[in-house]
Amino acid sequence: MAEQLGTQTITSPSDRQKSVPVVTVESFYNLHAEKLQMKLEGPQVGFHRKIREPTINRPGLALSGFYTYFAEKRVQVLGAAEHSYLKSLPSKLRVKRFRKLCERKIPCLVMSRGFRLAPELLGVTAEANGSMVDILGVGVLIRGASGIGKSECVLGLIERGYSLVADDVTRITSLEGRELMATAPELTRNHMEVRGIGIIDVAKVFGIGSIRIEKRLDLVVTLKDWQDVDEVDRIGLDREFYEILGLPVPHVTIPVRPGRDMARLIEVAAMDEKLKGLGQNSAVDFNARLLSLMERPPSQGSGVAGKGAV
Secondary structure (H helix, E strand, O other): OOOOOOOOEEEEOOOOOOOEEEEHHHHHHHHHHHHHOOOOOOOOOOOOOOEEOEEEEOOHHOOOOOOOOOOOOEEEEEOOOHHHHHOOOOHHHHHHHHHHOOOOOOOOOEEOOOOOOOOHHHHHHHOEEEEEEOOOOOOOEEEEOOOHHHHHHHHHHOOOOEEEOOOOEEEEEOOOOOOEEOOOOOOOOEEEEEEOOOEEEEHHHOOHEOOEEEEEEEEEEEEEEHOOOOOOOOOOOOEEEEEOOOEEEEEEHHHHHHHOOOHHHHHHHHHHHHHHOOOOOHHHHHHHHHHHHHHHHOOOOOOOOOOOOO
């Protein structure tokens, strides 16, 4: 999810130093969406990215494959020319060129003149910055800020016998608007980046059973620093959903704190989601029992004594 907006100051190396505000994509969208009649397309990802230059860039040359002097720090605007050029390309080449643009560290893309991205291109923008694992048949996308511990969680889950689908970047496609399928880019498939160790081949280290080519997405888990979580849901009655390609996916936020076994918590979240898929919701069942107990008339001569009662 989008991080809380914060305005920072950077210093120019020129002789006349200037204070330049750096805003996030979230700030840009929230402040100007209504005035500019902007509408969010696809999943709400990348809202934490910073817009470091106060102007726009038309990525026509970039879409043709030329990235020398590419202004990747600016908001990228696709107008009629870029839209027509993309439509003129064969389908596979169009996706390849657009994916290469999205792989750059651009803040965001803005489609102008009422144009909309084709479904296959919108699918490229939904490639999540997170890791995907298969836990007991439940496809779990683990997302969170860089350095939060996603890879360590995935390693812990693989050691428990579960399977890696994708690490760092997960490609997600919609199947006829009914369900979402996730896989890894060919370049990084079966591999993981572990800080302090480097790139490892998961299949060779843990065995062929530790990987899976693709998996349906059933649950999104967001890891957040304990101090960044406004309120911790202690019961779980109100289910959250994370929208990807127009489809709602069950979503849970797990606070990260030193000493917590995050892999185990994600495993339990996946098990609980599997139970919900079978029609068993522990929070709802507990709430029903509690309400039933509260509505039951107290029997004569009985009572409940608390601390200090005589």
